[in-house]
């Protein structure tokens with residue numbers, strides 16, 4: 340049992356995991372539970388505080404998610420955010436109604452209760468992120484209004500004596516300028532947490548949990564050589580040593596030379612002492628993908644084939660009960676499994692899994708973490724920085740960077756174009772670093788070439804061409820949940836363009852993708 344835990348109750352909001360990570364950033368352990376969780380279970384965990392998330396519903400409608408008022412009478416501090424704030428007011432006898440003016444986006448909030456514990460050190464006027472239709476028109480008995488906006492009389496309210504706090508805006512998103520301070524105030528000043536939880540505690544506890552679960556059984560880890568599964572490999576091999584076997588699948592959709600590079604790092608001549616198996620399955624994948632164009636269908640085929648290969652390898656090892664994967668939180672939420680949120684795309688390792696998986700259990704030690712938290716855990720485990728700070732590469736690989744049907748010819752084109760793109764960006768970054776001593780501000784967190792399904796007319800060597808267009812993508816992002824196109828200098832893009840056209844047969848046009856996420860996603864399918 341963790342000494343100090345704060346619980347987040349999920350009412351279907353978009354930013355639930357952000358709430359949890361903001362709490363963890365205060366060095367307090369935090370877990371998310373559905374609003375359907377029984378109050379006895381909550382009491383048994385003895386949390387220092389409870390946070391109610393936002394959500395798409397209106398709390399005054401009959402079938403909306405709700406919670407027993409007992410929750411507010413346990414003496415445990417409760418912070419309601421947006422829907423959570425409205426629900427708290429509604430359940431405790433205030434009034435919530437549809438507003439005339441909807442507030443969405445950055446909004447100026449005026450703090451009315453200067454000595455509020457939650458607004459300690461926060462400016463009297465502060466920019467916050469709003470996203471609501473409904474509003475609290477009357478606070479519940481015992482509550483006082485602690486902040487307002489031009490359109491919203493109750494931007495925040497509190498019952499200090501009962502330690503109940505309602506906030507209409509979203510302190511968990513970075514657009515709320517002083518939001519982190521507010522959450523820190525709740526966790527430390529109101530809940531009285533010491534804040535001595537750290538990533539090393541996550542690593543230690545997870546190793547302990549893995550040992551307990553696995554006993555003297557065997558585990559097969561799906562290892563891609565990417566950040567997440569490498570960190571998972573580090574955790575598992577610390578926990579269970581040679582009871583672990585890592586299986587790396589070369590599905591013919593990897594980047595240029597990547598198969599050999601991964602084998603070089605994790606294989607018998609590499610830097611880790613692991614049972615490592617490489618499976619070359621190019622032909623098998625190309626056959627399955629022939630003629631398939633629909634993105635979700637492609638993802639599911641790739642996901643299923645991974646599992647079938649893992650099952651075959653497990654049979655060869657004998658009596659493998661557990662399959663481990665480097666699943667992280669964004670994979671879960673985009674696959675539509677993060678509570679009430681919508682399916683964006685079925686990540687091959689979560690929503691894209693086949694219905695039947697022939698393992699007793701799936702182990703995903705990083706399932707609740709964001710990428711940057713995974714990297715912290717990797718450093719804690721002593722995994723080399725070069726691996727920890729690699730850019731992500733999706734499991735379905737080039738399969739989702741080739742729009743439409745996948746075949747060997749298209750794979751060759753996108754591999755070669757991508758290789759040139761990465762080479763030129765890396766050279767430009769290195770040159771900038773040599774001159775300025777730091778990385779450039781445009782340094783992308785993920786960058787790659789994709790093959791559009793579009794062919795167009797060009798002229799090369801006085802001859803007509805009718806060839807493919809390559810799209811270049813580069814994004815700046817912290818958590819890969821939202822992203823902006825990176826401002827790569829035009830000169831760099833131009834040299835990429837001319838090298839791709841000159842060196843990659845079958846390409847006569849190069850596009851730069853300016854789309855942010857949302858509305859786009861980072862990958863193309």
Ligand SMILES: Nc1ncnc2c1ncn2[C@@H]1O[C@H](COP(=O)(O)OP(=O)(O)OP(=O)(O)O)[C@@H](O)[C@H]1O
Nearest residue numbers: 561562563565566567568588664665731732733734
């Ligand atoms: N080629 C592969 N062979 C074996 N397992 C794979 C392969 N590609 C992906 N996986 C499994 O699917 C999981 C999810 O893939 P994903 O790309 O999100 O993570 P990653 O490759 O470990 O890290 P990164 O995000 O840095 O690429 C991996 O952690 C791994 O368990």
Ligand SMILES: O=c1[nH]c(=O)c2[nH+]cn([C@@H]3O[C@H](COP(=O)(O)O)[C@@H](O)[C@H]3O)c2[nH]1
Nearest residue numbers: 685686687731732733734735819860861862
């Ligand atoms: O393992 C994975 N399996 C998948 O099916 C998958 N789809 C997207 N990604 C990676 O997730 C991050 C967000 O990508 P999107 O904006 O395209 O959803 C980006 O870093 C993507 O590379 C995947 N990773």
Ligand SMILES: NC(=O)CC[C@H](N)C(=O)O
Nearest residue numbers: 393394421422471472473
């Ligand atoms: N973001 C939210 O939690 C929204 C709450 C509620 N659905 C509203 O529109 O006000």
Ligand SMILES: [Mg+2]
Nearest residue numbers: 565732733734
């Ligand atoms: Mg990967």
